[in-house]
Every structure is written in structure tokens, then in C-alpha cells.
Amino acid sequence: MPKINFKKKNIKKDGQMKDNGKRKRRFARLRGMRDVLPDEYKYWNLVLCKAAKLAETYSFNRIDIPVLEQMDLYERSSGKTSDIVTKEMFSFVDKSGDRIALRPEATPGMVRSYIEHGMFNLPQPVKLFLLGPLFRHEKPQSGRYRQHNQFDLEIFGESNPAADAQLILIAYNFFRELQIEVQIQINSIGCEECREEYCRQLVEFYKERGKRAKLCNDCKKRLAKNPLRLLDCKEAPCIELKEEAPQIVDSLCDNCRNHFIKVLEYLDELDVAYNLDPHLVRGLDYYNKTVFEIFPLNSEDQGRQISLGGGGRYDGLVEQMGGRPTPACGFGIGIERAVSQVKEKNIPIKENNKADIFLAQLGEQARQKAMVLFEELRRAGFQIREAFTKDSLRSQLEIANRMGVKFSLILGQKEIMDKTILIRDMESGIQEVVDCKKLILEIEKRLNNGK
Ligand SMILES: [Zn+2]
Ligand SMILES: [Zn+2]
Incomplete structure (x- = not known):
């Protein structure tokens, strides 16, 4: 045991320890982390059961993958310039010198697993779901936790727009059946070809007189590296500027346009209410075509809404990560946020562990x-x-x-x-x-x- 000078170093102002070191130091949770206590667990059970039940109904098979992965996995998939990788990832060098990250999102690990286990040899599509923790070093205020749990679904090996629509339907059903009213925001960000033309328009738009100067510092850099990201910025001046920005739907190629129209037709047929959000892009590099996000309806703080979940199509990612060309799509829902909505709504929960x-x-x-x-x-x-x-x-x-x-x-x-x-x-x-x-x-x- 190392010798520690209690008198100088370890005295907390809140009196957790007496200065003679007689009382042992108490530990507290790390910042942004939380305990789920038994009282709250009945809400968790409700939400987790709903997730697993829905996933099964739509033929998704449960999978678990490690929380730790190589840091490169996220740099290559989520994107080296994404907020997740540059600002939010918990990463470290382990004792053998490997660069390791705690998973900040589920999809890259799912893709790695799909490739590593040769799941392309199985009948396609391969539909997988995961319930487990993610880690992001975010500012802990406003209901964000540095360890939070996600309900994540992925469909590999399917290009049909019915797959996109089914994912959105499941997300919609999930919240509706928990009696949480939500709003689905949806957009298409096209494929590489149609996006190239759109990005050119976007850069032109932001370079017009006076606009560039108003952008936040991050966005000034994004303009050169990854102009699509500008639309995802949460800074007020950037949000205001983007209102006038060109819309990607106007630049979609025929293939992307038809795909998007099909998705919307299915949703209309299924009576899933959605809003078109022409500037929704999601802050990750791998998305193409359909992207969507879910928000609580009538939430108090409009504008700074907390998203309950989201997802989209990522047709190029499996190949980019070393697999065969494999169209795919997926989404994730934050369990903590779903639980807090259920608690807020005071939804009655029947006790199913009652004894006789x-x-x-x-x-x-x-x-x-x-x-x-x-x-x-x-x-x-x-x-x-x-x-x-x-x-x-x-x-x-x-x-x-x-x-x-x-x-x-x-x-x-x-x-x-x-x-x-x-x-x-x-x-x-x-x-x-x-x-x-x-x-x-x-x-x-x-x-x-x-x-
Ligand atoms: Zn396209
Ligand atoms: Zn910005």
C-alpha cells in the first residue's frame, strides 16, 4: 500500500473524513454516472421488456458485444472529425500499449461482429438487437449521463426501403405502447454522388457575404472538412443560419429520391406520423439515404429538445470496415430517457412479482x-x-x-x-x-x- 498523507491530500471540505484519518473516505459515483436503485427498476423492467418483446416480434435476434473495442474502430466508422470521436469518447492506452475505447455507440461494434463472424454467409437480412451501456464523456447536465443504456437494432444485408420503414415503425411502436407521445423527424441525406453536389451548394451558401463570420469556430473548420456537419451544430447562430440553407432533398439522385419516397409511403400506409426535417443529418460519417430522429411531443423546452433516439441507413459502412458490400440500417433508443418519460407520465405499473x-x-x-x-x-x-x-x-x-x-x-x-x-x-x-x-x-x- 502506498503511503498517503491524509492530512494534506485527502481531506474533503464536506467533512467526509476527519482530519486524523480515523473515519474512512467515502466514495461517490463518478461525475455523470448514476445508480439505478430498486425503486426505479420497475420502470426499467417495463421499458426493457417492451424493447425485447418488440424486437422479437419483428424477428431480431439478441446479441451482446464487448464494451471495449479498439479505438480505431470508431475513428474509421463514426469519423475522425465527429463529435463522438473528438470530444466524447472515453479512451485510454492499456497496459500492453493498445489504444482502447469504451463504446460510444453500438453500430461500429455490431458491424465488426457481423464481419468477424462471417454473418454474410447466413440468410440475409441478419437482424440483430442489443440492450447495453454506451459511454460518452459529455457535459453531465440536462439529463445526459456518461454511461447510458441503449436499445439498438440493426438490419444487415437489406437494401429494401421496407427495412428503413420497419425500423421507424418499431421505434414509433416502442414509445406509443409505453404511452409516450413522440414526433419522428425524417430526412434523406442521399448517397455519395448526390451528396457531393449538395455539399458544393452548401459551401457556396455559407461562403456568401457575412455568413461565414457568424459561424461558431467549430463550424468554420467544418466548412472545409465536412460541410454537412454544419447542419448538425447546436450553437444558436449556426442554427439560425441553417434555416435558409439549401435542402438536400432537392439534390437527391433518382435512386435516392425513389428510396426516400418509398419509405415515406410505407409510413403513411402504417399511419406513422412523421415530420420532414430537410436539415436533419445526424452527426456521423457513415449514414446515407434515410436518417431519422425521435423527440418527445410537446416537450417543455422546444429548441433544446433532447432526442430520445434515432438512426438511419449506412450502406457503405460494412465494406468500409473491411467486409463485403452490405446494405444496412439501424437505430438506437436511449433507455434512460425512455424511463424518465415513463416516470414523468406516471404510467401505472403492475407489480408482477407479488407473492401469495x-x-x-x-x-x-x-x-x-x-x-x-x-x-x-x-x-x-x-x-x-x-x-x-x-x-x-x-x-x-x-x-x-x-x-x-x-x-x-x-x-x-x-x-x-x-x-x-x-x-x-x-x-x-x-x-x-x-x-x-x-x-x-x-x-x-x-x-x-x-x-
Ligand atoms: Zn443518390
Ligand atoms: Zn456551429
């Missing part, structure tokens, strides 16, 4: 017997609870009450001698002595009566 029976014991010998009996009843399929570390019967019955069980079984010294057990109706308080041999029958009788 509580098993109480009195005396050391009874405790031992009760522990065995508990296992028997649990294996027989009953929803049963206990508090075997408690000695007093009263406190056990209080716990049983709080759990809302229908009745309690009470086992004491006398009952063991007589090979009986007490059944106490928790509502009426009436107790009945029952022969141990008939216990299961008696329990079933009472449970069925309640129905």
Missing part, C-alpha cells in the same frame, strides 16, 4: 425446518416469501403484511411436535391448524378460492 404466501418460523428448530419447507414449496411453484433471519413472530408478520400476501404459514416448536402448521389468513387474522401432509392441498384450496 409468507412462511414464518418461531424457534431455532422451526427455523431449520422452515428453510427446508420453503425450498419444497418454492420448487412446487408457489409464490412464497420469508424472513428467516428474524426471530420475533410479530416482525415477521409485519413483513408479510407489507408484502401483501394472502396468508402466512407459521411453524413453531409445538407444530413441529404435532407435525402440523398454522395457516393465518392475513385479512381476517383467522388461524387454522393444518396437518403437514395436507399442506399443499390446503394452500391450493385457499389460492383457488381467491380467484
Whole structure:
């Protein structure tokens, strides 16, 4: 153990540690990180179950990939100049000198996995979903967490616009069925060919008199490197300028235009409400054609809205990452944000882990017997609870009450001698002595009566 001078270095102003070092330093969560406590987990369960259920219905298979990947993976996919890579990635050099990153988004790892496991040999499309954490070193205010979870879906090996529409439909259903009203913003950013012409128009537009000077410093650089990114800037002057900017839909080639129209037709047919956002680009290099984003409807702070999720098509990425040419599309939804919307709406959540029976014991010998009996009843399929570390019967019955069980079984010294057990109706308080041999029958009788 290294010697630490507690007096000089480790004294916190909030008095977490006494100056003589007698009280141990307490730890706190890292900035921007959070604990999901049991009270909140019922909301998580609701959201996670909805995600998994929907994914299954539309034939997505669950996959898990590592949280750590080579840093290059993100530089080559998300783009070296993207905000994610330049500002937000948690990255480090490990003990063997490798450059490592905690995944800031799911798609690059999914693409790596698709290629590495030869999934192009499977019948296409390959539909995968992931539920897991992402890490971004963002400013922690305004509901952004540096570790947050995502529901991520990807479709590999499918160029049909029906795939784009299905992803948007799933995202839409996900929120609607959680009773969260959302707005889908959608755009097409075309392919490499039509985008080249558009970027030329964009640069021309921003170079017009006076406009360049108004741009933020980042955007001045973007203008030379990646003009499409200008449309994604969150700075007020840049947002204002972009209102007048040319729209990419006017530059789409026939192929891209037809694809986009098809996607919109499917959405119309399915009654999925969407808004065309002619300047939506998403801040990543790999997208082409359809891009979309989801926002809460009527959210208080319009303008600085927090996106609930989004995605798009990335037909060139698999090849760019060393795989075969593979059209693909995907999306991600932030679980924390979905959970916070569900909490805000006060959506009633039914408790599905409610127990029917509580098993109480009195005396050391009874405790031992009760522990065995508990296992028997649990294996027989009953929803049963206990508090075997408690000695007093009263406190056990209080716990049983709080759990809302229908009745309690009470086992004491006398009952063991007589090979009986007490059944106490928790509502009426009436107790009945029952022969141990008939216990299961008696329990079933009472449970069925309640129905
Ligand atoms: Zn095109
Ligand atoms: Zn800007």
C-alpha cells in the first residue's frame, strides 16, 4: 500500500473524513454516472421488456458485444472529425500499449461482429438487437449521463426501403405502447454522388457575404472538412443560419429520391406520423439515404429538445470496415430517457412479482425446518416469501403484511411436535391448524378460492 498523507491530500471540505484519518473516505459515483436503485427498476423492467418483446416480434435476434473495442474502430466508422470521436469518447492506452475505447455507440461494434463472424454467409437480412451501456464523456447536465443504456437494432444485408420503414415503425411502436407521445423527424441525406453536389451548394451558401463570420469556430473548420456537419451544430447562430440553407432533398439522385419516397409511403400506409426535417443529418460519417430522429411531443423546452433516439441507413459502412458490400440500417433508443418519460407520465405499473404466501418460523428448530419447507414449496411453484433471519413472530408478520400476501404459514416448536402448521389468513387474522401432509392441498384450496 502506498503511503498517503491524509492530512494534506485527502481531506474533503464536506467533512467526509476527519482530519486524523480515523473515519474512512467515502466514495461517490463518478461525475455523470448514476445508480439505478430498486425503486426505479420497475420502470426499467417495463421499458426493457417492451424493447425485447418488440424486437422479437419483428424477428431480431439478441446479441451482446464487448464494451471495449479498439479505438480505431470508431475513428474509421463514426469519423475522425465527429463529435463522438473528438470530444466524447472515453479512451485510454492499456497496459500492453493498445489504444482502447469504451463504446460510444453500438453500430461500429455490431458491424465488426457481423464481419468477424462471417454473418454474410447466413440468410440475409441478419437482424440483430442489443440492450447495453454506451459511454460518452459529455457535459453531465440536462439529463445526459456518461454511461447510458441503449436499445439498438440493426438490419444487415437489406437494401429494401421496407427495412428503413420497419425500423421507424418499431421505434414509433416502442414509445406509443409505453404511452409516450413522440414526433419522428425524417430526412434523406442521399448517397455519395448526390451528396457531393449538395455539399458544393452548401459551401457556396455559407461562403456568401457575412455568413461565414457568424459561424461558431467549430463550424468554420467544418466548412472545409465536412460541410454537412454544419447542419448538425447546436450553437444558436449556426442554427439560425441553417434555416435558409439549401435542402438536400432537392439534390437527391433518382435512386435516392425513389428510396426516400418509398419509405415515406410505407409510413403513411402504417399511419406513422412523421415530420420532414430537410436539415436533419445526424452527426456521423457513415449514414446515407434515410436518417431519422425521435423527440418527445410537446416537450417543455422546444429548441433544446433532447432526442430520445434515432438512426438511419449506412450502406457503405460494412465494406468500409473491411467486409463485403452490405446494405444496412439501424437505430438506437436511449433507455434512460425512455424511463424518465415513463416516470414523468406516471404510467401505472403492475407489480408482477407479488407473492401469495409468507412462511414464518418461531424457534431455532422451526427455523431449520422452515428453510427446508420453503425450498419444497418454492420448487412446487408457489409464490412464497420469508424472513428467516428474524426471530420475533410479530416482525415477521409485519413483513408479510407489507408484502401483501394472502396468508402466512407459521411453524413453531409445538407444530413441529404435532407435525402440523398454522395457516393465518392475513385479512381476517383467522388461524387454522393444518396437518403437514395436507399442506399443499390446503394452500391450493385457499389460492383457488381467491380467484
Ligand atoms: Zn443518390
Ligand atoms: Zn456551429
